[in-house]
Amino acid sequence: MNSVNTTNETASASKAASSAKNNQSLTQEDFFSLLSAQLSMQDPSNPVDNDQMIAQMASFSTVDGIGKLNDQIVNLNTVMTSSQALQASGLVGQKVLVPAGAGYLSAEDNAIKGVISTPSPVPSIKVSVTDEAGQVVKTFTVDGSAGGNVDMSWDGTDNSGKPMASGIYNISANATIDGEAQDLAVSTYGHVSSVSLNSSSGAVLNVRGIGGVRLADVLAVTEA
Template sequence: MTSINGAGQSNLSYLDQLKGMQEKKLQEDQKVTTGQNELKQEDFLSLLTKQLAQQDPFKPVGNDQMIAQMASFATVDGITQMNEQFGSLNSAMTSNQALQASSLVGRDVLIPSSTGVKQAEGGMAGMVKLPQALDNMMVRVENEQGQLIKTFDMGAKPPGEHRLEWDGTDERGNVLPEGRYQLKVAGLVDGESREFDVSTYANVNSVLLGNGDGNVMLNLAGFDSPFKLAEVLEVGKV
């Protein structure tokens, strides 16, 4: 809203002046990479003082308009403070989560991935959740190239979660080298073969604070990319 004073000059409202000042600062920020780039409380008060000093004495700003502008200022200032408090709270919560997650280092966690890591000694473990009973649950083990390594029958299983154990050997009983392998589970449902989602256990190497997005990340042995702590389905026993 714009009013014209006795001298024929344009008298912008407090909010309009603030908007113009913000746009000017944005243009300056595109050219300057350092220095202040935010409006502070002093800028609001300066604009309000200038508006009062330059207003038309025959048409002064009404009380309702003044109250509305002061309320807008209070709202903006309150939102700024609230954002700062939320930022501090988020940082504190992330640090607390990272501290708690540090106790997972060296332990196994269950992640939503059918691909797991076999160490030089031993095999791999996983978990499958069956929505219904199966007469015979078949497990397939494949290497990174998708080649079949071993199959074994776990027999009839009721609905629910079931732990998978692979001893790390092939069909002939030879111990396979360390590396990444995939566990697949299938069974007959209404006469048709159906595969089910499998999760595997992985060992936690270290804990990261993430990329400033509030997520705590876990570096897992054998995986190039970290996993979010929120993705962990289960923590293995010590």
Template sequence: MMTTVSNTSGSSYIDSLKGVNDGAKKEDSGALTQSDFFALLTQQLAFQDPTKPVENDQMIAQMTSFTMADGISSLNTNFKDFAASMNSNQALQASSLVGRNVRVNSDTLIFDGTNKSYGAIEVPGKTTSMKVSIYDASGALVKSDTVSNPDEGKFELAWDGTNEAGVKQTAGLYTMKIDATVDGKSQSLVTSSYVPVASVTLGTSTADMKLNLLGLGAKKMSDILEIAAG
């Protein structure tokens, strides 16, 4: 008489992987955990062909592969947590800039009708003279001044908001232009201005974060050349 043997233990194990346990269905993320791997490995060893057992190097390779995959998965999770923490710190630091002045490359001067407006120029070597000109929104010249033999490097200028006659101008946006004589040749110099930070726009990463500058619109954090003292 031939006897049929039912592999109940293997079936029970397969059912447990499917989340079936006495009729209760567990929530499954779809990914095998370390416990699942070792359970599978145990089943593999239990049902292997006794005449062709698994080689030790194959078993070690399987365990090493899973350990590496599990480590990479944990590293990715930790990195995401770290990135989220960095973004939060960046957002907190950026929010502290609201109301402060930052320097960006621009030829625009912001005049509030009362306080001085500040700009800056990087003066190249062998500069013998500079002519600083300020224009209103219509393009009319408001004021000009000449600086002889300026020192090489950063040169800061301050405009009190008056024209050539000493009359205070209205609040608004003005344009500065710097014409210089460098090594005997005429050229225009790149200007920058100090502008108040009105607000901060937060993005999904630090690269998306923007500072909204009064009169100049949104600028990236990488566009900021200098943060003025509060």
């Protein structure tokens, strides 16, 4: 009778090991089958230590819990990505403010608007507009006495008042702060033409003339 039980338990353990090998994972059922086989075939004069058996069970429970937690995180990431995509899709056709020192001058707008960030109030901020060839086409000043985020708008003309062609233009700003000339951060508004989903960064807005911008990097949204 004992021989039959031992044979059955050995077969059960072998089946569990084979199943684990094929699936490359050990389920709770497989674990207890192996544990039962271990207990049935232990040396009566030297039985398995209780602490060792408890440690094995605790280790399996920990691994099993981590596996389930990983599955939940994957599901949560999927939900968050879908939520981001839905949120981002509502921005198509809108204008967003992004931390980029470049903007796209279109025939419809005939202007590039943005925000200049200054750490302290300054009498004036010098703004320079350059084309894609690096040529300065326009310089003008903006009142920076309010400090903080200062609105900026270029009307799309060069220094002689001639309208510039549609295209990408770089915007830079600098001011004298505490007696020293400093470059200031410039953010520009851009038209959202489409949305892409990236496996690593989630929803990405395709902004005309600027390229891909993460949804998290959007500073403000305005009407088109």
